[in-house]
Amino acid sequence: MARPGGTLLRVGGRARLLVIGSVVLAGLGAQASGAAPTTPPAFPTAAWATPIGPSHLSSPVIADVNGDGRPEVVTADLGGTVHVLDRRTGRDLPGWPRAVRVVPGPAVAMESSPTVVDIDRDGRKEIVVGAGSIEAPGQQGGLVVFRADGTVRWRLKTMTVAGQSGVVGTPAFGDVNGDGWGEIVFGSYDHRLYVVDRNGRALPGFPIDTLDTIWDSPALFDVGKIGRKDIFLGGDASPGGPCGAWSWAGWLRRIRVTRMGPLVLWTRCQHQIFQSSPAIGDIGNDGRFEVVVGTGVGPSGDASASNTVKAFRVEDGSPIPGWPVLLNGPIFGSPVIGDVNGDRRNDVVVAACAKCAKGRVWAIGPGGRVLWSVEPGAPEGYHVELLSTPILVDLDGNGVNDVAVGGTGEFNFLRGADGARLYRPIERNRIIQNSAAVANFGAGVGWRLVVQSWKATDGRPINGTATVSSFPLPRVPGVKPAWPQWRKNGHHTGGPYPVIGVNGL
Numbered sequence: 001m002a003r004p005g006g007t008l009l010r011v012g013g014r015a016r017l018l019v020i021g022s023v024v025l026a027g028l029g030a031q032a033s034g035a036a037p038t039t040p041p042a043f044p045t046a047a048w049a050t051p052i053g054p055s056h057l058s059s060p061v062i063a064d065v066n067g068d069g070r071p072e073v074v075t076a077d078l079g080g081t082v083h084v085l086d087r088r089t090g091r092d093l094p095g096w097p098r099a100v101r102v103v104p105g106p107a108v109a110m111e112s113s114p115t116v117v118d119i120d121r122d123g124r125k126e127i128v129v130g131a132g133s134i135e136a137p138g139q140q141g142g143l144v145v146f147r148a149d150g151t152v153r154w155r156l157k158t159m160t161v162a163g164q165s166g167v168v169g170t171p172a173f174g175d176v177n178g179d180g181w182g183e184i185v186f187g188s189y190d191h192r193l194y195v196v197d198r199n200g201r202a203l204p205g206f207p208i209d210t211l212d213t214i215w216d217s218p219a220l221f222d223v224g225k226i227g228r229k230d231i232f233l234g235g236d237a238s239p240g241g242p243c244g245a246w247s248w249a250g251w252l253r254r255i256r257v258t259r260m261g262p263l264v265l266w267t268r269c270q271h272q273i274f275q276s277s278p279a280i281g282d283i284g285n286d287g288r289f290e291v292v293v294g295t296g297v298g299p300s301g302d303a304s305a306s307n308t309v310k311a312f313r314v315e316d317g318s319p320i321p322g323w324p325v326l327l328n329g330p331i332f333g334s335p336v337i338g339d340v341n342g343d344r345r346n347d348v349v350v351a352a353c354a355k356c357a358k359g360r361v362w363a364i365g366p367g368g369r370v371l372w373s374v375e376p377g378a379p380e381g382y383h384v385e386l387l388s389t390p391i392l393v394d395l396d397g398n399g400v401n402d403v404a405v406g407g408t409g410e411f412n413f414l415r416g417a418d419g420a421r422l423y424r425p426i427e428r429n430r431i432i433q434n435s436a437a438v439a440n441f442g443a444g445v446g447w448r449l450v451v452q453s454w455k456a457t458d459g460r461p462i463n464g465t466a467t468v469s470s471f472p473l474p475r476v477p478g479v480k481p482a483w484p485q486w487r488k489n490g491h492h493t494g495g496p497y498p499v500i501g502v503n504g505l
Helices: none
Strands: 008-011 016-019 048-052 061-063 072-076 081-085 115-117 126-131 142-147 152-157 172-174 183-187 192-196 219-221 230-237 249-258 261-270 279-281 290-293 308-313 336-338 347-352 360-364 370-374 391-393 402-406 411-414 421-426 437-440 447-455 465-472
Touching: 048 081, 061 115, 061 437, 072 465, 081 126, 115 172, 172 219, 183 230, 192 230, 219 279, 249 290, 261 308, 279 336, 308 347, 336 391, 360 402, 391 437, 402 447
Parallel strands: none
Antiparallel strands: 008 016, 048 465, 061 072, 072 081, 115 126, 126 142, 142 152, 172 183, 183 192, 219 230, 230 249, 249 261, 279 290, 290 308, 336 347, 347 360, 360 370, 391 402, 402 411, 411 421, 437 447, 447 465
């Protein structure tokens, strides 16, 4: 076991699993700042803050669970608990919280984010959660689907390979076989890609054995506008697998679901594992769509693979002119897509790097041109690596998206045009290695930013303390948020609509 740059590395058996599960404290982090010359104003204080179990990578989700037309906040934690929090008070709705158990026994730790969908189109939402974390070894991983009242609709047990069975990536929901119903798509540490219907039954040919660990959350997109979405997913690749003799390699694939089973339409390999999840959008601003993805923190020794954010055509996986773009280190978090400089063209924003002392946030324009890059910094004594995924929202009401992103020791607000600080950081001396979420919670509440953070005790998330906090936005956004939460929406498709039954959350 090694601890390079605040990262636990564990290698064993056929599954090579990299755990981003510790934080370096006590002065080991380099200090950096992207602050504007003048002191920025303070961000509003939290309207409420609710303690939950220990937390790490799982992100809060904003969605209307109880069907009252107003969204709630849904969270999961390493204690194995799902919460549905009232938008006004932060208290659990009736029937919640609920423990997640794939099999009888203790609750199962969760790194995955909840997916909130109406899986059977009965007008009532379900909450789909992936179970498992290397922070809690030996627990049975899988999927649990809750009804809106907190009762369990069904459970699915994943396989166990090299002692691991967890579902760390976030399940995505969409119609992938063209039958008019949505399916649930997710990968697992058991090396398999699962596609199951609304009752938890596997589609023909699934699960696929991909031969190595899957960290990623899938993106779903209807490439040919044919009424079904293809699956875009990254995974690890052992030597002798789909990426040849490389060790610490990874694949990115487009997979189509057919009546005969899964069909891999293209594969792209890199000399680094995929922990960053793919995002889909029109980054060429030409009416065509691209898939953008970061990397991972495996010890491949190949900086040109590890430190680049990549973009490919969704149709054939061909590279985009100007991409890949070399950053300052490995990219664990996922890219997000939207206009951040007001020119009405999509940009890519991503945080890097994991396993380093000088994390930076990057905004990249069309053609791979870097618009800006800043070091948000961290309080004294914190390691300045960035594992988190940004969100894009207009914070100052000027009609242009800005960047809100967590870090190790604080949560930062950066102006979309140039990356300068818009407001002073919040959540000081707390750790945010996931994604925040933002939405309009309706009359009497308004626009809120929701941040799920934790505070270290011994550096391990599972031994820390976590809180979900709701902050009023300082201004009403002048434009719809381009990327308001993890995987863009509550269905976690990682890309554009339409999605079955979506109401904008």
